[in-house]
Amino acid sequence: MSSCPACLVGLLLICLSIDYINARPNFVIMLMDDMGWGDLGVYGNPEKETPNLDAMAAEGMLLPNFYSANPLCSPSRASLLSGRLPIRNGFYSNNAHARNAYTPQDIAGGIPDAEILFPELLQSNGYRSKIIGKWHLGQQPQYHPLKHGFDEWFGAPNCHFGPYDDKKTPNIPVYRDADMVGRYYEDFMITSDGESNLTQIYIQEALTFIQKEAASNQPFLLYWAVDATHGPVYASPAFMGTSNRGRYGDAVRELDYGAGAILKQLQTLGIDNNTLVIFSSDNGAATYAKTGGGSNGPFLCGKETTFEGGMREPTIAWWPGKIGAGQVSHQLGSLMDLYTTILELAGVQRPTDRIIDGISLTNTLFNNQETDREIFYYRGDELMAVRQGLYKAHLWTWTNSIEEFNEGTDFCPGQEIANVTTHDQVNNTMQPLLFHLGTDPGEKYLIHPMSHEYRTIIPRIQAAIMKHKQTLVRGTPQLNYCDSSLMNWAPTGCEKLGRCLTAPPSNRQLCVWPH
């Protein structure tokens, strides 16, 4: 057989193939929760409290024009993993017009099986995968990470809201893999003044996973979905009071420390040259949290809105030896692009039976070249705005209702732009509001509809909108129904702990999404 040329070629191909498999890069996605564009030193926070992330940017690429797919957490995360806009993957509600919806623990829906998440494709192509932290794509077992492409999970299906009483509402469970291992405020404490060891646990989970996987022959995906900057904001004792900006800054400092520890781990293990690390956030800072939330820098409004403060994310890409140090790219990017980019780098074919909204950023990351594309800003079932190049057109404007605003919920504190930060849902589709984000990043100065600039740009944007809408197949909305019987009463594994609670009878009803 050794004299058979065809066999030799075959062996060579197998060897090359094994080499290729071994050479496939690892991926680490550090996804922050409600962290704003302006929260990092390198993105201009006056407190300059992120030395590790600033160093990450100095060693890698800064992407100041990078967006989430949605101004709210669950849809943003569903889009990150599916590569598709919430309007396609079902992470929206049409209970009412243009409402932000997410996955509270009584939500009936979750990530549909029909969505092909990139971790599923990586997994079926030899990758090992772990999610640490917040899942937020559905609390029912069929929606859990281990059913959707992850080998391991340490974290929770919902936000760390609470404490609850386990009677009217159960405390949110924390899982290790498929089984609950405890609950927030019971086994995993967050005190009323925001002290918690959770970030330290999440850091250790990450370091351990990386060390374990580095010793194996398989490449890995780590999705580090930490949530200390989401209200109730928390930090561990070593970081409490270390920031000039309260508990939120303490949380940022601890997460910065954690990001640094993860990068250091990759370097120590000698796999930094084979690992793409992306740092970003799921949506803008929660400006309604006032001094308790983060900063969106010079941008308008924040989380829940489709202004820049709601969806522009503090993003850094890092891959020593592959991504040149100290670069800045003004590529319009999206968290959905990680889908396409990661699959390309892993040598895995992306689905061809559906539209994937994410584009590949390899040419941006490795050659610092830009690709034209639009950013579509959805709120629930409505396309609110579109960015093309430096221009952004608002088809609809809305902050929140005047009633909610008058009761103290302000999505744009201290900011007021006439006809822009509206408290009514205003339909501008016939004459979109146009801004130039280069000269006017704060969306303050409307370009006059009679101007040459407006008449040149708007038709181009409208053509892009038409193209987008022509190919749009709306997914079945997953976030319409709520049912308190579906809460985390008896998570898998509760029986082993003797911690199962009794669910109330079903009371399926339309969820209420006020804004």
Add this chain to the structure above:
Amino acid sequence: MSSCPACLVGLLLICLSIDYINARPNFVIMLMDDMGWGDLGVYGNPEKETPNLDAMAAEGMLLPNFYSANPLCSPSRASLLSGRLPIRNGFYSNNAHARNAYTPQDIAGGIPDAEILFPELLQSNGYRSKIIGKWHLGQQPQYHPLKHGFDEWFGAPNCHFGPYDDKKTPNIPVYRDADMVGRYYEDFMITSDGESNLTQIYIQEALTFIQKEAASNQPFLLYWAVDATHGPVYASPAFMGTSNRGRYGDAVRELDYGAGAILKQLQTLGIDNNTLVIFSSDNGAATYAKTGGGSNGPFLCGKETTFEGGMREPTIAWWPGKIGAGQVSHQLGSLMDLYTTILELAGVQRPTDRIIDGISLTNTLFNNQETDREIFYYRGDELMAVRQGLYKAHLWTWTNSIEEFNEGTDFCPGQEIANVTTHDQVNNTMQPLLFHLGTDPGEKYLIHPMSHEYRTIIPRIQAAIMKHKQTLVRGTPQLNYCDSSLMNWAPTGCEKLGRCLTAPPSNRQLCVWPH
């Protein structure tokens, strides 16, 4: 004589003294005009168009809590050079309450001879000095730089406003040293679309001066007071259209290029290790210029106001080998501190017959240690606000009059904070408005007067105010009178050029300061 021990000691002292003189550092102050805190990449501008200044920060120290002494150019510059607040050095007006005043070309006043500028003290102690660019401390000959401590000047006494007709108003002259060499819009063009070679000339002037002085035995001071980012904003052809944010961004890019060229020149000549370079700006970005002006990042309002946007400056200190690379200091700093710091570093005694408001920053720059001090925010003749630590108390609030605002002059576009961004002059001295600039850099969230925090902090700030006022000796206001006969009709040197114009009769009157 050689056997005389006393003579040997004397010779040694002379040698040491010469060594000491030769070892005295050079100083370069790069003072921008109307550039905002948020205009540099390293301070969070989304366009990231200042690679040279970002590198300067990476090699030196960033000072995110650094202030001008005033929200307007002339008083800010008078304070920089005198080390004293405008209320002391006379660069204010009491024609009306709390008005911003400067030196238009019909101003009667200027920098008083009684003020001892630090360039005068450096000059009399063996330094060579040059100012390049805008002087702004009086257009009459007795106020010129060569009368106040500078050996050389290339630039203009006033802003580059115009073009004028040389009949009702003369175009602003440009001087080389004591003589006029031409006028803006005549010999030094700024076209209506903002094209001008002036920044290139200012860069070349700097490089030539540094090269000349590096070859001498004397240390030098270079005050690079460039003005391309002051309206009318300009850039040279090579930089026109290179920014995403219009002519203003083009100007920033060109100034960044210039700053880089100056640092490079110091390195090439091998004197970077003996030169302190400070980059800053004279006041906040002119937010009223709308998309034509700069960015104050996350801060409130801009130039003309005593909110953070009006007086917090994008500051970098650079001295390879003396200031460690990549540092950040949260020291509360002031442009007036350059006075005290520079004199200390030059080994020159500062005046002891008057209060100097600037403190020495040597312990900050070289040891990264902080010194407690207050920042006093004056507007004209009124103390508007005080910062102490992370707290800022507003004694008075004012933006501009509602009449001016309604006519379109907006100092806080898109920003509105109830009871804070007032259009009346509101006296809060009995119950100051208190903000925590750590958790609330945008001055949006008033600390409640009944809170423990308020009751703890306000007495401390009031004690500091009392101490300040007790020692305050107000200078004679220099900016009260205007007279069109004092305009630049016949600048020194005009006769050599045959370019003298005839002054009209004197019409001395109170200047009008609308805000």
